Amino acid sequence: MTTQTAIHTQGLTKHYGTVEALIDLDLDVLPGEVFGFLGPNGAGKTTTIRTLLDEIRPTAGTASILGMDCRRDSVAIRRRLGYVPGDLALYPSLTGRDTLTYFANLRGGVDWTYVDELAGRLDADLAKKIGDLSSGNRQKVGLIQAFMNRPDVLIMDEPSSGLDPLVQREFHTMMREVAAEGRAVFLSSHTLSEVQRVADRVGILRHGRLIALESVSEMRSKAIRQVVFEFGSPVDPAVFDGVPGVRSVEVTNGRTVLSFDGKMAALLTIAEQHDVLDVTTEEADLEEIFLTYYRDEAVTA
Amino acid sequence: MIFATVTTKTIRDRWEGWLIATVVMGLMLWWVMSIYSQIDLSFYTSMPQVFRSMMNISSEADVGSLAYGVMYASYGALTLAALALAMGGASIAGEERDGTIGLLLANPKSRTRVLASKAAALVLLAGFGALVLWAAARIVPAAVGVRIGGMHPGALIFEMFVNALFYGFLAMAIGAWTGRASLATGATTGVMVLSWIAVGMFPVIKGWAGVAKAFPWYYYDAGKPALNGVDWGRLSVLLGGIVVFAAVAVVGVNRRDLRGQSVGATVFDRLRSNPATKKFADRLAGSARVSRIWVKTVSEHQGLVIVVSYIMFLGMGVLIGLLYGLIDQAVQKFAGQLPKTLLAMVGNGDMRTPEGFFQVETFSMTAPIALMVVTVVMGARALAGEEGRRTMGLLLANPVPRSKVVIEKALAMVVNAVLVGFATFAGVVVGSWLGRLGMDIGDIAATSALATLLGLVFGGLALALSGGTGRTTIAVYVTSGVALAAYLLNSFLPLSATLAGWVRWSPFYYYLRGDPLNRGMDWGSCALLAGLFVGLVALAVVLFRRRDLRQVG
Numbered sequence: 001m002t003t004q005t006a007i008h009t010q011g012l013t014k015h016y017g018t019v020e021a022l023i024d025l026d027l028d029v030l031p032g033e034v035f036g037f038l039g040p041n042g043a044g045k046t047t048t049i050r051t052l053l054d055e056i057r058p059t060a061g062t063a064s065i066l067g068m069d070c071r072r073d074s075v076a077i078r079r080r081l082g083y084v085p086g087d088l089a090l091y092p093s094l095t096g097r098d099t100l101t102y103f104a105n106l107r108g109g110v111d112w113t114y115v116d117e118l119a120g121r122l123d124a125d126l127a128k129k130i131g132d133l134s135s136g137n138r139q140k141v142g143l144i145q146a147f148m149n150r151p152d153v154l155i156m157d158e159p160s161s162g163l164d165p166l167v168q169r170e171f172h173t174m175m176r177e178v179a180a181e182g183r184a185v186f187l188s189s190h191t192l193s194e195v196q197r198v199a200d201r202v203g204i205l206r207h208g209r210l211i212a213l214e215s216v217s218e219m220r221s222k223a224i225r226q227v228v229f230e231f232g233s234p235v236d237p238a239v240f241d242g243v244p245g246v247r248s249v250e251v252t253n254g255r256t257v258l259s260f261d262g263k264m265a266a267l268l269t270i271a272e273q274h275d276v277l278d279v280t281t282e283e284a285d286l287e288e289i290f291l292t293y294y295r296d297e298a299v300t301a
Numbered sequence: 302m303i304f305a306t307v308t309t310k311t312i313r314d315r316w317e318g319w320l321i322a323t324v325v326m327g328l329m330l331w332w333v334m335s336i337y338s339q340i341d342l343s344f345y346t347s348m349p350q351v352f353r354s355m356m357n358i359s360s361e362a363d364v365g366s367l368a369y370g371v372m373y374a375s376y377g378a379l380t381l382a383a384l385a386l387a388m389g390g391a392s393i394a395g396e397e398r399d400g401t402i403g404l405l406l407a408n409p410k411s412r413t414r415v416l417a418s419k420a421a422a423l424v425l426l427a428g429f430g431a432l433v434l435w436a437a438a439r440i441v442p443a444a445v446g447v448r449i450g451g452m453h454p455g456a457l458i459f460e461m462f463v464n465a466l467f468y469g470f471l472a473m474a475i476g477a478w479t480g481r482a483s484l485a486t487g488a489t490t491g492v493m494v495l496s497w498i499a500v501g502m503f504p505v506i507k508g509w510a511g512v513a514k515a516f517p518w519y520y521y522d523a524g525k526p527a528l529n530g531v532d533w534g535r536l537s538v539l540l541g542g543i544v545v546f547a548a549v550a551v552v553g554v555n556r557r558d559l560r561g562q563s564v565g566a567t568v569f570d571r572l573r574s575n576p577a578t579k580k581f582a583d584r585l586a587g588s589a590r591v592s593r594i595w596v597k598t599v600s601e602h603q604g605l606v607i608v609v610s611y612i613m614f615l616g617m618g619v620l621i622g623l624l625y626g627l628i629d630q631a632v633q634k635f636a637g638q639l640p641k642t643l644l645a646m647v648g649n650g651d652m653r654t655p656e657g658f659f660q661v662e663t664f665s666m667t668a669p670i671a672l673m674v675v676t677v678v679m680g681a682r683a684l685a686g687e688e689g690r691r692t693m694g695l696l697l698a699n700p701v702p703r704s705k706v707v708i709e710k711a712l713a714m715v716v717n718a719v720l721v722g723f724a725t726f727a728g729v730v731v732g733s734w735l736g737r738l739g740m741d742i743g744d745i746a747a748t749s750a751l752a753t754l755l756g757l758v759f760g761g762l763a764l765a766l767s768g769g770t771g772r773t774t775i776a777v778y779v780t781s782g783v784a785l786a787a788y789l790l791n792s793f794l795p796l797s798a799t800l801a802g803w804v805r806w807s808p809f810y811y812y813l814r815g816d817p818l819n820r821g822m823d824w825g826s827c828a829l830l831a832g833l834f835v836g837l838v839a840l841a842v843v844l845f846r847r848r849d850l851r852q853v854g
Contacts, residue, residue, distance in 0.1 A: 050850070050852070053694065053698060054697075055693075055849065056850060057849060075700050075701070075702050076700070078698060078699060078700040079700040082698075083694075085691070085694045085695055089690055089692050090692065090695070093601075094591065098588075098591050099591075101588055103699055105591060105593065106594070106696075106699040106700070107699055129570075142695075
């Protein structure tokens, strides 16, 4: 498992008639990571996922999961896969427990104490019929269904839609646990804060093309944030000139405020040479970065 | 102008179904009329007047005009009424089922207003369908060269229009009152089919003819509008019904809470919540039901199967057996004189024997229809239904190959078809025993088995279409069309000397060709129908494995 990629695609392309839904996607998702898959509506995220699941067949290119071909070895792959489709639909006349029993029977080897543990963590009511549940509560059944066989790869399309903030938090913990155990999570999401919180790496799709692929920490280090120094004696703003990443320096009421998108070490070295009383930094917000990728001008970037 | 927009939207959603169905009816009329016009006329001229009027032919008209009675008055009227009741039942309840009613009623218009818009769409589309039928009724005789002097196709079609609205508004009233579209269409279909059967059956039974008046179909059918023109007296009963149903719908929809997309509680749910029965009910309704794909599929259609089996057992089996002894002797004697060509129209049964009577009433048409209702619905929903409800992706995320899903769904279809087939068999056996008719049990079993296989052939076709296209509506409409054409082919082609050979292309031909009710199983036909079913399932596997799953919604 350590040597294999969890998900691998090469030149993956899908056309619907003349519409190019997905163009030449090269992607590797590694075991032990949560991979965030982002992009505006209609970017091709769901098309990618449906191709991985063999629901639809690529026009060109290949995809593999755990070293097995998504088309040829689809059944073998699905033994080791957990899946939450976007816009989840379940059988309305079955209870949550019936639904899970059905899928457990199709899979075999599901540990029911683990199912009950998951239900407890997500606060899911399995006795009610699916049709009588709110969409958030329905979503919980979908999540349990995906986690219950401890899959090596979890593929989820907008999984936290409808969940309340407390359950979302628990769900994020569950995803991190999966990654910590060396399993992989492929998370397609619109909730930027969620991706920022749980993902190790992020891929951004636009108009069917992958336009960015970076680790979240790398992205964070590139994010413009505010760094505020308080010095014991006035410091000339010019001392920060030439430090990589410093965009602007302002001095007000004895506080030096910098707009900064570089590595902190270089900045701190300069600051140390003066009488630093306090330093505060605002956490980098990736949302703006994501949004620039979403906007049209980013296509050529 | 919500009135205009709700009406026009409803029309836009539904007009294709009406157009296709009525155009097909028109083509069928053409076809049947051209076959009838080739029939040897000698038997016709020698027929007693009473029989001529029974067959709906005026004294000035050619025998070809029989086609009005055969095609339009029964199949056409049933089709129009079925289209109308599907629309009526869905008018408010359908939007509740789809979860769109909240949004619709968030507009500043009353429920009554929305209902009225839906009703207007229903009337307009039924009128449109009637218009297409009327055009065909005028064009076809001219094209085929059949004289229709003294016939009143316009009156017939007008009565069909009113008749269709009667069932449409009945379904609308039930749907508006309960908020359940499936209950509305199911119950109304039941009323329609039962009264259609009753009106065909009771008049041939001595002393029971008056019972037919208890069924609404009588008020459309009994006046023989194609021959006698509009029968305003009887028709006013239907018109009165429409007004009453409309009023009931308005009251019903305004008095109740709108339904969310919730599911009702079944008997099993109640048993499951009762501690005394919980363990047993949990096993049956819960763990057992979801143990396999095919078991779950069988259970999803249990309501339909129970209703259809019940009708076949009691209505078409036991009751027919009891009624046989009561048939009017005159009708029996008369039936014995029917020329072979006309016997073909009523299923080739000799009404003087119990076997012939059962063939005409139970086996020739009703049993195949009953079986097909189950198999075609199951076949169409098997794959396309799960895609339409977006559960197929999740089902196939499990380590189950697509071929296995198709095969398990086909197996479920076989199980339910066998249940209906067995109910028919058991009903006829009990009916024969109660009526002391002494029919051979083996022959009844053979005929029921062949009927089951015939139903499975069309179910297999629906499954293949469902697997190939992913669309339930295509699977249902195309299969129904093919089944109707196959039935008519088998009934009418033998009447034409030149075309009789083509009858081999109809699966219906292999169902009764060996006269199984008298001579037992025809193993060749049995093998052929079974082979056809297996072939269609295999085709469904191939088609379903090849294609992309649909993404709905």
